[in-house]
Structure formats: structure tokens, C-alpha cells
Amino acid sequence: MSERHLSIYLDDWILKDVRDGSHNFFRRLIGAVEAAGWSTSLHQTGPEARRAAPDRPGYALYRMEAPTHDRALTSRRTYVGAFWHVEDSAERWDWPVARVHFDADSIDGEDAAHFFFGTRNRLYPGVKPVDEDNLAFIPLQGRLTEHRSFQAMSPVQMIEAVIARHSGPVVATLHPRESYSEGEIAALEALAARFPRFRFQTGGSPDLLRRCRFVATQNSALALEGFFLRKPAVLFALSDFHHIAGSVPRDGIEAAFARLSQTPPVARYLYWFLQLNALNAGRPEFEERLRAQLRQFGWPI
Known part of the structure; x- marks a missing residue:
């Protein structure tokens, strides 16, 4: 050979x-x-x-x-x-x-806008994002009670951190390809019993992404998808798309949440991250x- x-x-x-x-x-x-x-x-x-x-x-x-x-x-x-x-x-x-550092000023705004709206229309045709319920959306991944090396805290601890810093409803979704243990489900049920503003469910992520105020997650792809709907994100784990998000590992938790008040340059970022990189x-x-x-x-x- x-x-x-x-x-x-x-x-x-x-x-x-x-x-x-x-x-x-x-x-x-x-x-x-x-x-x-x-x-x-x-x-x-x-x-x-x-x-x-x-x-x-x-x-x-x-x-x-x-x-x-x-x-x-x-x-x-x-x-x-x-x-x-x-x-x-x-x-x-x-x-x-x-x-690498993301420099929004170095990205051509016209090219970025063309890419952003063209890609958004293909991925989310007819979707109109709203923010009427002040909802925090938490797309969960796996191993909910474990604090792994690339995470700032465990997913269950992440939920508690979001509840402590957000006054509105908090909704988490289970990952469709994960198999959760009885202990993991019990931990979520215990949180729901302690905090009436919190609930978790199977399915419904596309609608929650459309309606949420922001996304909080370890590093779920739904946070990146949310950028196409101009939804800000707080990441609790290391990620390749952390640049315009609040990142707890990078910034610390209070600074990461403070970034939710900013308006990130999502069109330039997505063009840079996807088309150029x-x-x-x-x-x-x-x-x-x-x-x-x-x-x-x-x-x-």
C-alpha cells in the first residue's frame, strides 16, 4: 500500500x-x-x-x-x-x-450580513424569535451530577447557579441521545421541588430557543444555534465558540452573566467562526x- x-x-x-x-x-x-x-x-x-x-x-x-x-x-x-x-x-x-482572538472590526460587515441572513433563512425558515417570558433555557447534555475537568461545575450545580442569578422561569431540556440514571432524574426532581420557577422536560428545544431570553449550558450546540436568533449565551464549560458568549471558565460566573446585558456582533461572529474558520x-x-x-x-x- x-x-x-x-x-x-x-x-x-x-x-x-x-x-x-x-x-x-x-x-x-x-x-x-x-x-x-x-x-x-x-x-x-x-x-x-x-x-x-x-x-x-x-x-x-x-x-x-x-x-x-x-x-x-x-x-x-x-x-x-x-x-x-x-x-x-x-x-x-x-x-x-x-x-484565537475574534476581532469583529476586521470582518466585512456586508459579507457577514449576507452570510448570516442567508444561513438563518435556510436553518430557521419563518422562525420569529421573541422574549416575552424572561425565560432562561438550559439545554442539558450528559453526566448531570459529575463535575468534569473541562467544566466550571456540574450540570446540576449549573442549574442552581442560573436560578440564583435569573428572576424568571428556568427550563431545562434532556438531551435526546443521552440515557439518564435514576439518580440524575432524582436530582432534577429535587431542584424542581425546591424552586417552583424551574422545570425540566424532554423535547421542545426549538421552541424554547425561539422564546428564551438567553441560553445557559455547558457547551451545547444549541447555544451556537441561538446566535442565529440573536440569543445571548452563558457557557459553563470550555468550548470552541466561547468568544462572544459569557464563559464561566474564562470570565468567572458574575462576569459571564454580566455579558448578557451586551449586544454581541452575532452576524460577524458566525461568519468568522463558520465560513472563515x-x-x-x-x-x-x-x-x-x-x-x-x-x-x-x-x-x-
């Missing part, structure tokens, strides 16, 4: 779409590397495949998994639309975009930008 070979490791549920060419990002990625004279192969990921990967010739690409060796990278969808990242770390908060698999320049990204990691392409 040539050294100019890319082995792509994917979960079984996505392999079918990639093999039949119906997954746009991977279809164009494979086309981009093969157009540069490389060969490609698809593999089901898993512990055994990951152990064997460093001994295979050529290079490797994963999806939402940590790279296994210095010739491997990982890919991940950048929250919305056709935007993706290819990076050398699986943790989004370690990506270059998370560490991610790979848009819906654009004609995707292949060349992808190859340039791979060259930045030393790949001979």
Missing part, C-alpha cells in the same frame, strides 16, 4: 451512507484526496481497528474520535449546515479557533481548502 493512502475510520451507522456516496462531506473529502493522487479505504472503527491503525501505512482520519498516532486526524461537524472541522484533537476547546462542504472551494488544511498538518498532499 502506498504511503499516499488515507484510511477512514467510521461508525457502522455512517459507513453505509459513505460507501454509497450519499454523505456529502465524506464524498467530497474522498474526492479531494483522490484527485491529488491518493488512494482511500473505509474501515469500521472500534478498539481493535484503532489499535491496529498506527501500524498501517499512510494516513488516517476519524470522526469524533481522538487520533491514534501522528499521521492521524479527526473530523467533526461544526454544529450546523455543511460546516466541518478536520483537526489533530477530538476536544473542540483545543482547536485553533478556540484559542471551518470547512464548508457546500462550497465549490471545499476541496482546495481541505487539502490546504491537511498540508498544515504536514500531510504530503
Whole structure:
């Protein structure tokens, strides 16, 4: 096998779409590397495949998994639309975009507005955001009672912190792909019993995002989506899209909440974060930008 070979490791549920060419990002990625004279192969990921990967010739690409060796990278969808990242770390908060300074004045306002309204109309056609109920929306993720290393506090503690700093109703939603333990649900029920302004539910996130005053979360994608509806956010965990949000790990909790009174430049930010700092698999320049990204990691392409 040539050294100019890319082995792509994917979960079984996505392999079918990639093999039949119906997954746009991977279809164009494979086309981009093969157009540069490389060969490609698809593999089901898993512990055994990951152990064997460093001994295979050529290079490797994963999806939402940590790279296994210095010739491997990982890919991940950048929250919305056709935007993706290819990076050398699986943790989004370690990506270059998370560490770089966002300068709104350096972004062309006309280009940003065109991108913002065009993307918003595609993602949220006909949606009219309101703020009539002074509602704080908390999209939960997983492991509600644990304080993990990238978090300022546990999700349950986060809910208490929001209740303490917001006078209106507070509504949390359970993540549809998480499986919650009896203890986690009991912790939420105990909060609801202590604080009548708080409730939690399954589903309804799109409507809550439209109606809320702000989003508070560890680092849920719904906070980024809320920027398209001009909803400010407070993040309680490290994130790649912290720049215009209040960030408890970065600012401290009181300063993070104080940022809710500001009006962030959401159009310029989303244009910068998505169009300028991610790979848009819906654009004609995707292949060349992808190859340039791979060259930045030393790949001979």
C-alpha cells in the first residue's frame, strides 16, 4: 500500500451512507484526496481497528474520535449546515479557533450580513424569535451530577447557579441521545421541588430557543444555534465558540452573566467562526481548502 493512502475510520451507522456516496462531506473529502493522487479505504472503527491503525501505512482520519498516532486526524461537524472541522484533537476547546482572538472590526460587515441572513433563512425558515417570558433555557447534555475537568461545575450545580442569578422561569431540556440514571432524574426532581420557577422536560428545544431570553449550558450546540436568533449565551464549560458568549471558565460566573446585558456582533461572529474558520462542504472551494488544511498538518498532499 502506498504511503499516499488515507484510511477512514467510521461508525457502522455512517459507513453505509459513505460507501454509497450519499454523505456529502465524506464524498467530497474522498474526492479531494483522490484527485491529488491518493488512494482511500473505509474501515469500521472500534478498539481493535484503532489499535491496529498506527501500524498501517499512510494516513488516517476519524470522526469524533481522538487520533491514534501522528499521521492521524479527526473530523467533526461544526454544529450546523455543511460546516466541518478536520483537526489533530477530538476536544473542540483545543482547536485553533478556540484559542484565537475574534476581532469583529476586521470582518466585512456586508459579507457577514449576507452570510448570516442567508444561513438563518435556510436553518430557521419563518422562525420569529421573541422574549416575552424572561425565560432562561438550559439545554442539558450528559453526566448531570459529575463535575468534569473541562467544566466550571456540574450540570446540576449549573442549574442552581442560573436560578440564583435569573428572576424568571428556568427550563431545562434532556438531551435526546443521552440515557439518564435514576439518580440524575432524582436530582432534577429535587431542584424542581425546591424552586417552583424551574422545570425540566424532554423535547421542545426549538421552541424554547425561539422564546428564551438567553441560553445557559455547558457547551451545547444549541447555544451556537441561538446566535442565529440573536440569543445571548452563558457557557459553563470550555468550548470552541466561547468568544462572544459569557464563559464561566474564562470570565468567572458574575462576569459571564454580566455579558448578557451586551449586544454581541452575532452576524460577524458566525461568519468568522463558520465560513472563515471551518470547512464548508457546500462550497465549490471545499476541496482546495481541505487539502490546504491537511498540508498544515504536514500531510504530503
